[in-house]
Amino acid sequence: MILVLALLSHRFLTLENSLNILRQVSVNLCISIGMTLVILSGGIDLSVGAVLALSAAIASGFLKNGVELPMFGARVQLTVIGAITAGVAVGAALGSVNGLAITRFKLPPFVATLGMLSIARGLTMLWTGGFPITQLGPNFGILGSGSLIGVPVPVLIMFGLTGVFVLVTKRTRFGRHLYAVGGSERAALFTGLRVNRIKISVYMLSGALSGIAGMIVTSRLDSAQPNAGLGYELDSIAAVVIGGTSLSGGRGSVGGTVLGCLIIGVLNNGLFLLNVSPFWQQVVKGLVILIAVAIDKLNERDRGFI
């Protein structure tokens, strides 16, 4: 595919373009890594886009002018580092709410995270009053628009997270537990794994990663939009699925998801350079999803899947 695109547009195979692709992919990748973890464990997280928006909005609110806290009679304003931390923390907190709903109240993940999607969106609207929070200062802008040794910061973050989570899934106890719970939750329980704890952790991670993504988006636009992250959950699920992770859990990899994100990114970029209508991009993305999953299913049957 890359070959075809390279041939079709002379602007495709340049460093500038490649960095472009990576920069655009970075946000989706953050979320998709979290989504991979959740899906590996046998669940799903539909609230990622909304959590992204809410955590970004709250963090920005604390960053810009601070927030009045009447009960303490004080105004709290955070530094850039503080705000970023707050954003990630909010994401993690929302994620744990998801986790609790799924484990304590036994809600199906689809339902629980769907509810959170609505709630988080609503809270974002309430917090921002429907207006974007802008002018967050140049220090904050480094996150989204700055670069280190020529590599954009978001891309560095992307590489960093990929490295960390490939390690986590393949070489840590937590990663092994994720695959176990997703592969057979009953066997995991019988083997003595603390299934509830593992599930809550994974939704917390997904929320935190959505928070990180929110920080990147907000920094790049220098604005926390109330409708940020709209539709991001579908793109991340697409990346995960194209990357070969099974929606029923227990099979797949973070590396595959990175590939999925890149495929989508390259596709979007290529079609854009070729001046193809963005609506066709949607169609092509849908087709790629179907083809990728179909190929995966055919492979399954060859392996004589029980």
Place this chain on the structure above:
Amino acid sequence: MIEERKIVLEARDITKSFPGVRALDGVNLSLRSGQLTALLGENGAGKSTLMNILGGALAPDAGILLLDDQEVHFRSPRDAADCGIAIISQELSLVPFLSVAENIFLGREPRNRTGLIDQVRLRTATYEILSRFDLPIHPSTPVGSLGPGQQQVVEIARALSTLPRVLILDEPTSSLSHLEVEVLFNVIGDLKRQGVALVYITHKLEEVARIANCITVMRDGRVVGTAAHGDLQQDEIVSLMAGRKTLETFFKAPSQNGPEVLRAENLCMRRLGSGRTMVLDRVNLRLNRGEVLGLFGLVGAGRTQLLEILFGLHPRTATGEVFIEGIRMNFALPADAIAHGIALAPEDRKREGLFLEMSVLANASSASLDRSVLLGIIDGSRERERLSPYLTRFCVKTSSLSELIRNLSGGNQQKVILAKWIATEPKVLLLDEPTRGIDINAKREIYKFINELAAAGLGIIVVSSELPEVMAVSDRIAVLSEGRKTAEFLRGAADAETILRSALPTHK
């Protein structure tokens, strides 16, 4: 004296094998019009397989079926149903959200001229059928809101509505109250008068005495006895079921009987949506170090649930007390039980015992992963080093440790499970049907391991439905029947028949 009635359905020389086991071996069965044949036999004797063949769900490897002296081949249960053979199985196949009438006529609803379901005819037809039962069941009640006994009646009514010539009933009274059982027997009487041939699978010898015209006993896939009712005494029936087979050349070391390691008192567990209300009823159990306790009973006796309670799987629905080495325990989940030295190898290997997508090594280390972990990261070589000895010790045959577990044979999978649990260095090992579906050589290996593990000081509980197996490996045998512990025997103190008899249900 068998009345010479016409033979409606006959099975001749039926043989059926599954991978690793011969389920039926040259079985003959004749069903006569207006007669009820009681089919008796232990779990695994082949009764269900035979019924599945009669009902068209399975095809025999050899042998033929004759309907009215004509050879027939059923390609599906539909074929058999069209020929007038109806089966009422133990598992109810009703749709809970549909009404009684809709369930009874599912797929055969009477329609009016426009093609829509004729509600009036549906209801009247249902009333007619239900009237034979003389029980207060209303056609429009959703089936899900009926008690298990009534649901069973609906299931029976559904079979009857097809006007069968042959009716097979598999343990039909397991959920029925006294009254409902009487009603059923009345209906059976009617069916006999109408010339229907009946097969009645049960363990309840009292019922057999009341309604059977003919008794057939199966064991290990063969028919070991057929007689007219009245020609066989109860004792002889039990004797035929149990057989005199012993596990040849299996030497069991005498038990090392150490101090008490496990004690359970007053274990009770209520069944959800009662029928027989208690899954376990005031069961007491005791296990010493170095001892092998065999837990025998029929399917449904509650043995698996007992092990699950000991393993911490039912913290909220079970009551009673469990003591490990004299200290009272309160397990909230299996992780607690494992931390206190209990290990369980479950009955459903594929769904509860293995991670099919993972390698042999990953499965083997799954219960003791912490010992190969440093700061959260798995040390691959340490994992290998730690588990290899266990896998070798249990003679696991695999091309490599990274082989996918699902490519191994059942016997090898079970050995990996053993390795997995022994790697946690437990005090108590619970084995639920450890040799089910395993070839004979692997079985022997597992018996040997049980021996060795007990000699090393483990307390072991083995749940098994195979009488010879239980008698061969156990130092002590406890028998569960319908949730109660009915008997306990020391090794060698009882013969097969006595043990089997204490496992059979009795009418209260």
